[in-house]
Amino acid sequence: xxxxxxxxxxxxxxxxxxxxxxxxxxxxxxxxxxxxxxxxxxxxxxxxxxxxxxxxxxxxxxxxxxxxxxxxxxxxxxxxxxxxxxxxxxxxxxxxxxxxxxxxxxxxxxxxxxxxxxxxxxxxxxxxxxxxxxxxxxxxxxxxxxxxxxxxxxxxxxxxxxxxxxxxxxxxxxxxxxxxxxxxxxxxxxxxxxxxxxxxxxxxxxxxxxxxxxxxxxxxxxxxxxxxxxxxxxxxxxxxxxxxxxxxxxxxxxxxxxxxxxxxxxxxxxxxxxxxxxxxxxxxxxxxxxxxxxxxxxxxxxxx
Amino acid sequence: xxxxxxxxxxxxxxxxxxxxxxxxxxxxxxxxxxxxxxxxxxxxxxxxxxxxxxxxxxxxxxxxxxxxxxxxxxxxxxxxxxxxxxxxxxxxxxxxxxxxxxxxxxxxxxxxxxxxxxxxxxxxxxxxxxxxxxxxxxxxxxxxxxxxxxxxxxxxxxxxxxxxxxxxxxxxxxxxxxxxxxxxxxxxxxxxxxxxxxxxxxxxxxxxxxxxxxxxxxxxxxxxxxxxxxxxxxxxxxxxxxxxxxxxxxxxxxxxxxxxxxxxxxxxxxxxxxxxxxxxxxxxxxxxxxxxxxxxxxxxxxxxxxxxxxxxxxxxxxxxxxxxxx
Numbered sequence: 018x019x020x021x022x023x024x025x026x027x028x029x030x031x032x033x034x035x036x037x038x039x040x041x042x043x044x045x046x047x048x049x050x051x052x053x054x055x056x057x058x059x060x061x062x063x064x065x066x067x068x069x070x071x072x073x074x075x076x077x078x079x080x081x082x083x084x085x086x087x088x089x090x091x092x093x094x095x096x097x098x099x100x101x102x103x104x105x106x107x108x109x110x111x112x113x114x115x116x117x118x119x120x121x122x123x124x125x126x127x128x129x130x131x132x133x134x135x136x137x138x139x140x141x142x143x144x145x146x147x148x149x150x151x152x153x154x155x156x157x158x159x160x161x162x163x164x165x166x167x168x169x170x171x172x173x174x175x176x177x178x179x180x181x182x183x184x185x186x187x188x189x190x191x192x193x194x195x196x197x198x199x200x201x202x203x204x205x206x207x208x209x210x211x212x213x214x215x216x217x218x219x220x221x222x223x224x225x226x227x228x229x230x231x232x233x234x235x236x237x238x239x240x241x242x243x244x245x246x247x248x249x250x251x252x253x254x255x256x257x258x259x260x261x262x263x264x265x266x267x268x269x270x271x272x273x274x275x276x277x278x279x280x281x282x283x284x285x286x287x288x289x290x291x292x293x294x295x296x297x298x299x300x301x302x303x304x305x306x307x308x309x310x311x312x313x314x315x316x317x318x319x320x321x
Numbered sequence: 322x323x324x325x326x327x328x329x330x331x332x333x334x335x336x337x338x339x340x341x342x343x344x345x346x347x348x349x350x351x352x353x354x355x356x357x358x359x360x361x362x363x364x365x366x367x368x369x370x371x372x373x374x375x376x377x378x379x380x381x382x383x384x385x386x387x388x389x390x391x392x393x394x395x396x397x398x399x400x401x402x403x404x405x406x407x408x409x410x411x412x413x414x415x416x417x418x419x420x421x422x423x424x425x426x427x428x429x430x431x432x433x434x435x436x437x438x439x440x441x442x443x444x445x446x447x448x449x450x451x452x453x454x455x456x457x458x459x460x461x462x463x464x465x466x467x468x469x470x471x472x473x474x475x476x477x478x479x480x481x482x483x484x485x486x487x488x489x490x491x492x493x494x495x496x497x498x499x500x501x502x503x504x505x506x507x508x509x510x511x512x513x514x515x516x517x518x519x520x521x522x523x524x525x526x527x528x529x530x531x532x533x534x535x536x537x538x539x540x541x542x543x544x545x546x547x548x549x550x551x552x553x554x555x556x557x558x559x560x561x562x563x564x565x566x567x568x569x570x571x572x573x574x575x576x577x578x579x580x581x582x583x584x585x586x587x588x589x590x591x592x593x594x595x596x597x598x599x600x601x602x603x604x605x606x607x608x609x610x611x612x613x614x615x616x617x618x619x620x621x622x623x624x625x626x627x628x629x630x631x632x633x634x635x636x637x638x639x640x641x642x643x644x645x646x647x
Contacts, residue, residue, distance in 0.1 A: 124621045
């Protein structure tokens with residue numbers, strides 16, 4: 018029972034990380050109608066920038082806090098140099114250009130930071146365990162990810178539902194041309210939203226770094242999962258991204274944790290432990306296929 | 322026949338096409354004469370990737386469907402050959418049809434689900450289904466898992482020995498020509514016209530009474546089958562299969578080739594495949610000239626080039642050759 022609880026918390030933690038990534042993606046899709054494959058590169062850059070800044074400041078907190086404005090700046094630059102020219106183009110051009118950006122960033126990281134992966138140590142003040150229930154220890158760092166992730170999700174919900182910027186974001190998602198016609202500075206809005214998405218991606222990348230590793234292409238695999246999430250949730254919907262991220266997080270972790278034992282009952286141990294991660298990955302895609310058959314525009318997507 | 326060929330030589334497009342064909346035909350003799358075996362294997366890979374790019378062009382170029390998972394057919398074709406070969410079935414007469422049928426079947430399943438959706442959803446779903454197969458293949462411990470598997474090449478007794486580099490090249494070139502012939506029939510048929518119609522205006526074709534979904538599905542299945550053929554050849558080229566054959570980056574590379582060469586044109590994907598490999602092979606030494614060791618990072622230059630192609634190169638290489646006269 019305790020084991021199940023801990024694995025479910027791990028699922029929540031993974032889900033929140035993926036939500037941070039998916040939130041930026043779904044906003045850029047919803048508002049700018051932009052397919053941004055390079056969103057995973059911002060996740061990677063967040064982790065690498067944090068690694069460097071933590072080295073300079075000799076402090077996890079300062080390094081992380083400095084890495085966030087750095088990824089915001091990077092996001093705004095990428096938006097101004099490339100993305101801005103892509104909004105009016107068809108999806109194919111966007112796919113091609115942002116695919117080029119992925120190649121560029123992966124190679125840039127290899128040239129600057131070298132081909133070997135980096136590791137960020139779990140900060141000392143979070144390296145103990147907390148008792149989530151009496152007698153059930155849980156790593157404090159993972160717990161901190163859950164707290165930060167949940168706070169950011171709440172912040173985003175507040176931002177979108179309660180602020181003027183959020184109102185513009187929602188208006189932009191439903192009709193871009195209309196709010197431009199109403200005199201809203203849409204270029205500034207797009208820059209801000211893209212920068213915001215970059216910060217969330219960078220935050221996810223740097224928070225994931227101590228529990229996985231900082232390596233080239235780290236953003237690409239998780240980006241595809243983020244795509245699956247926003248497809249399940251419905252493009253443009255923050256709520257949908259959140260629900261889907263939670264579901265995918267649970268499937269992935271619980272599948273990894275429990276499938277090997279389940280499979281071992283009818284196949285050899287070695288086969289079971291190599292097949293289980295593959296099957297839990299496949300489960301995610303089967304859920305996606307099921308959702309699409311049932312609702313082709315996702316759980317919370319707009320009907321067309 | 323001869324007269325029209327000579328006449329077409331006078332247009333830039335006809336000239337380039339004939340030159341291209343000539344280079345493909347004399348390549349084995351040239352590499353033999355200069356003892357550059359490596360170039361022949363590059364040539365073979367260009368021909369195989371061209372088949373895949375031509376097949377992607379059938380749905381992407383003519384149908385306007387941005388499938389971001391076409392490399393999955395490399396994998397399915399390759400793994401069908403590899404798995405059969407590992408279980409003792411060596412005959413190509415059995416392996417190849419099974420591999421192509423498996424690719425067509427998977428295309429039918431993916432197409433039936435993904436063609437229900439539009440735009441961004443379609444892009445991501447085709448990508449996601451390709452990843453699904455990728456993860457399944459990485460989980461096949463019996464067939465090498467992540468590391469892949471060395472396989473023995475398909476056998477066609479008394480017909481052709483695929484271990485011979487030159488014979489294999491000729492076979493690939495023959496199959497590329499067959500694919501091109503099919504593609505030109507496909508594009509100019511009533512079916513192709515309907516497919517192009519759905520690209521420019523889906524609503525109009527629906528209103529005219531065409532079952533758009535079914536046309537697209539059939540196109541998707543045909544493209545998948547030819548993609549599977551390319552996968553069969555790729556597995557035989559290296560005598561090796563691995564999940565990396567169908568990584569999403571390869572799907573991206575295929576899209577790059579089609580767009581770079583010229584979407585919806587017969588020879589465009591081939592120009593694209595050649596340009597892609599030529600850029601890779603030339604950027605490395607060029608950047609090494611600037612500074613020893615920079616060549617390793619050629620994608621730092623290649624990435625932004627793709628951005629520029631997407632932004633400014635409408636029509637691709639094919640459009641440089643002038644307008645089509647047909």
